[in-house]
Amino acid sequence: MSVSASAVPAIRVRGMEKSYKSLQVLRGVDFDVAAGSIFALLGSNGAGKTTMVRILSTLLKPDGGTATVNGFGVASEPVRVRESISLTGQFAAVDEILSGRENLMLVARLRQLKDPGKVADDLLARFDLAGAGSRKVSTYSGGMRRRLDIAMSLIGEPKVIFLDEPTTGLDPEARIEVWQVVKELAKQGTTVLLTTQYLDEAEQLADWIAILHGGRIIANGTLAELKRLLPPGEVQYVEKQPTLEDIFLALVGKDDKVGSSATPVVASSVASREDRP
Amino acid sequence: MSKHFFGDTAVLLGRSLRHISRSPDTIITTAITPVALMLLFVYVFGGAIKTGADNYINYLLPGIMLIAIASGIAYTAVRLFTDMKSGIFERFQSMPIARSSVLWAHVLTSLAANGLSLVIIVLVALVMGFRTSAGPLEWLAVVGILTLFTLALTWIAVIAGLSAKSVDGAGGFSYPLIFLPFISSAFVPTATMPGPVRAFAENQPVTSIVNTIQDLFAQRPVGVDIWIALAWCLGILVLAYVLAMAAYRRKIT
CATH class of the missing domain: 3.40.50.300 (P-loop containing nucleotide triphosphate hydrolases)
Known part of the structure; x- marks a missing residue:
């Protein structure tokens, strides 16, 4: 069916x-x-x-x-x-207590996937965790933990x-x-x-x-x-000021993958703000 | 039962065993109190205790092993409780796995961890002069009874872990269990106790188990004690398992 x-x-x-x-x-x-x-x-x-x-x-x-x-x-x-x-x-x-890689392999095994090690390595690379893969998760930052959490949820392509x-x-x-x-x-x-x-x-x-x-x-x-x-908004002239988030992200923008992915988002969020009524 | 039950249990067991191998302190702390009791009773109180056995540590060891198990199973309750609090429990529950495998993995981990603690305790006892003439069959019987006892108490720990409101509550239920061997034939013969205490001591599960293991180690006939011991262990095991599964179903639906 x-x-x-x-x-x-x-x-x-x-x-x-x-x-x-x-x-x-x-x-x-x-x-x-x-x-x-x-x-x-x-x-x-x-x-x-x-x-x-x-x-x-x-x-x-x-x-x-x-x-x-x-x-x-x-x-x-x-x-x-x-x-x-x-x-x-x-x-x-x-x-x-497990490492990031072990967490991913655990889920892959429970989902009966063929090659849990490869599944784990692919996801670590995709979520920018390859360098931290063998470290205990208790040493991860909040963002890394969340990325690992989401990576675990993608295993088995639900x-x-x-x-x-x-x-x-x-x-x-x-x-x-x-x-x-x-x-x-x-x-x-x-x-x-x-x-x-x-x-x-x-x-x-x-x-x-x-x-x-x-x-x-x-x-x-x-x-x-x-x-x-x-009711539709009136058209008003609003001077476009950068938000604190724009400033923060521009200032901390790093040269690794995170920074380069953040930059266009800053631009697009600025653009979308201008579009708003 | 789901077709993946054994595979899922094995995977989750591997996870728990890895936890233990990364914090072996739980095995050490499980072994350390019974070892301290053993030292205390053999070298401090032992001289004043008349057991009829020529070697007090031979008399004492079975009770010490039961105390170790009673304290070791508390970690099962704590591990289960921690899993439920951390969110990983819900991840497992929302995955297409055999749901009871989550519990069985913790139960089998308890068997492994308590087994290791017992090995440490027996080694210390050997150093302290414990001697047995027991052959492979007797040892097999001892291991069998200890396994049943561990399983029975571990399923009680599962109930505690599932229904606890705090980590302290999850671990605390085991204190009365640790105390039971003191009011049994584990340290002194029950014949020396006053009437009502003696009646309790002689009719609680620990005494029949202690007597059986003492007899097996000394190669004496075990008599009816072994059947009483088995009945207690199996009875508690079945009851605790049924109650734990009921508590689990309430938890996950």
Whole structure:
């Protein structure tokens, strides 16, 4: 029963409800995520974003409603769902005592891949961790840990990737690195559902944005569609000042790969700021 | 049971064993308290204790081994609890692997770590004058009983690790277990104890296990004690396993 990716949404959620004791976190959530798109679930702290991700990754049973991931019901076919997904939780799910390479090989082995060593080495190179591959993860910086965490999630090429607040606690450079990875993933056809409380993150990355508030989706659409919800802005003359982030990134711009990848992003973020009403 | 159960367990076991090889202090600390007790009881109290055995350390060693196991299994609870806190547990749970392999890897790691601690303790005991005429069959029986005892207590540790609210809570449950051998035939013969204490000592699991191992080491007939010991170990093992699996299912759904 192969279903064509374009016809069926990668994720479909209908009437999702979940309470913790008397606290009703989700009160009937509906949304679809198109295959190959980046979908951002926005919301403040405690809005239920993580609950939603935990339900979709089969870690939590909903009280009501249905959800399918890659065509499989999270309640009825959890094993097939787990075969289709990868979860990068809010806190880097890496093994501190193992080295970066051992972490990657561990996941590759659990996913029954042929050559775990090669898988690990390829990912270390791709995520700019080759030099740190044999070091214990407990010596990694927050950004390196997050990159390793995401690299571990890519092993086995899951169709759908959940990123729960992937950039919380990262410095601006590490944040941009994560954004780049997410964009590349989507380019390769992976469906990405990310949660975030940073609005600019959703603006930067997402093809589709849903706002979770009070246990329901209160807005859902592309950025352009969401902008139309408000009255059109007046045209004003605004002098373009560099943001502190632009200044920071220009100043710390390093000569290695990180720096060179950061520079064009600075330029594009400046450009996009000028476009805004 | 998933088709990947054995493969997944082996991979996760490799991970845990690597943890232990990188922090061998857990094996040393597991061995050090029992060794200290052994020194204390042989060289300080031992002269005043009349056991009927010609060599007090021969009498003492089985109880010391049980104390080592009771303290060693606390690390299983701590490791499991740490996994759950760190997020790696959820990564495993969201992957297409046999879910019970996560627990079994920790249980088998406990067997390996406690086995190593016991080897250290037996070596120290040999230096201190422990002697046995036990042949391969008796040794096999001793290893078998200790393995069952370790498995039974480790599954209790799994329950503690799954339901603890803090690391201290995860490790702390083992104190009563460590204390049990003191109220048994491990240090002094139960006949010297006052009535109610003696009744407790003679009818708790540790005494039958200690008696059996003492008899096996001395090549005496083991009598009915070995069956009582096996019944206790298997009974606790089955009960703890069922409760641990129930706690696990509550945790992951």
